[in-house]
Amino acid sequence: MNMKTFYTLLIAALVASLVIVSPVEAQDNEEPNRLSIGLFGGITIGHMNIGTEYDPTFGFNLRYAANPTFAIQTNFQFGEFTSSDEDGINNEGNWYDRHFTNSYIKSSVSSHINLLRMLGSTSETINLYANVGLGLIYNDVETSMGNPQLNHSEEYRGEDHSNIDLFGVLGAGVRVNLGRRLDLFAQYDFNVANSDLIDGHRTRPDREIDNFKRTSDSWSSLTAGLQIKFGSSDRDADWHTYTPGLDTRRFSALEDRVSNIDERVHDNTARIDENERHIRALQERMDEFERRLNNLEQLVADMDRVDLTIDSDILFAFDSSVIREAAKPTLAKVVRALARHSEKTLHVEGHTCDIGSESYNQGLSERRAASVKRFLVESGIDANRITTAGRGELNPLVPNTTEEARRLNRRVEMTIQ
Incomplete structure (x- = not known):
């Protein structure tokens, strides 16, 4: 494959990744975190006319995550390629004892595609990704020849130079979510330049260029690092699947939905697992909550202790502690019950799901x-x-395995006694 064909395919893959995995997201009440910066280090090995050592490399990246499937990343990297004492690749042995050092700086733009998401995974802990991109490398090359006495030595001398070349990159990696602010990643990249002078030595002497096509220099790198995420949200676009925020109409429709839950469960009995049975029980508790709320004053008068559980999504918007206007009539019933029974006290506990x-x-x-x-x-x-207390995510009613389960775990519990 010649270089023109290689770069044509590389650009086509880059464009295809932008089109095929274009971000399609539901609107949410809060913009997720999308920007991050990564710091990394690793090793490189050259596949060039002169054999190279395993050389260290370092760099950083700027990342924009469109959604959990697709991200764009700009990479900046520096290091050195240095020759080894092994035989050259294309010169039938390094008879002239040729050496080189290339102090390089390179920058590239690449698209990252989460392969697990494309296969249907919803993991918010680990992903495997592929990346494709284009970049520029600045080369500062110095060459030497330890044995210039052989015939044709001049034709095999290196070419010291400082210039910029284009390169393409294909790679794959793994990313692990360490928390709200940090990811761990490891990545392998294969790079191909549009030059055969990355090591300062041509594939073959100029006098043979008509008989033998030159081959482009290439190199591999293996790096690992930390990605630092920015933003005020407790969710970030690299990991979380976004769902629409709560509509106030859900409050007025709650009773109808709960009354229909038995029929829906009856129609799907064969497919109900343990988690769905938990959810059914919790919906019945919500029905009981509606009944208790409508008779709260009488219950407080007749009972030593009255427990109420209110869906947090009824009281608050997502990630908010401001009470919804639509929820104030519900709390007004609690006010009336406490006002009529001044000897009673109230304990309020807040609970959340595991997002964040x-x-x-x-x-x-x-x-x-x-x-x-x-x-x-x-x-x-x-x-x-x-009195009040917050329990965070420590006491879930059901496992946080689905969005519906998370919604039910977001709640406020009240005890009047």
């Missing part, structure tokens, strides 16, 4: 519980009668 870090979710649950207390106090309830 544990420390962030702990803080969010505490803020939500405090927000409920603030509403009740502003409605006339003595603050000394109300």
Whole structure:
């Protein structure tokens, strides 16, 4: 394959990755984090006219994640290619004891495609990806010849030079999600330049150029590093699948949906697994919550203790601790019950799902519980009668394996006694 064909295919692959994996996302209440910077190091080995050592290389990247399947990355890398004492590749043995050093700086733009996502995986912990890109390499080459006494030595001398060449890159890697701010990655790349002078030596002497085509220099690199993610959201586009935020109409439709749950479960009995049975039980608890809420004053009068569980998505928008307007009539019923029974106290606990870090979710649950207390106090309830706590993601009602399960785990629990 000649270089023109290689670069044509490389550009076609780059364009295809942009088209095939174009970002299609549901709108959410909050923009996910998309930008990050990576720091990495590793080794390179050249596949050139003169054999090379395993040389160290270092660099950094700037990354933009469009969605969990596709990202664009700009890479900056520097290091040296140095010759080894082994025989040359294309000169029938390194008889002239030729050596070189190339102090290079290179930059490239590549598209990254999450292969596991394309195969249907929804993992938010690990991905395997392929990358394809184009770049420029600045070469500062110095050559030497330790044995210039043989015939035709002048024809095999190196060419010291400083110039810029185009190169293409194909690679693959693995990325691991270490948390809200950090990813770990390891990557292999195969690079091909449009020059045979990366090592300062041509494939064959000029006098033979008509008889033998020159071959482009290439090199491989194996690198590993850390990706530092930026942004204020507790989710980032590299990992999370985004779902639409809660519509206030869900509150008014909740009773109808719960009343139909038995029929839906009956139609799908053969396919219900353990997690779905948990969800069914929780929906029934929501039905019980509606019944208790409508008779709350009587329940408080008749019982020593009354427990209520409210879906956080009813009270709050996603990742918010501001009470929805549509939820205030619900809390007003709690206010009336407490106002009529001044001897009763209230304990409020906030709970979250596992989206985000544990420390962030702990803080969010505490803020939500405090927000409920603030509403009740502003409605006339003595603050000394109300205690609050946040449990974060530590006490889920069901495993956080689906979006529906996560929604049910986002809740506020109230105990009147």
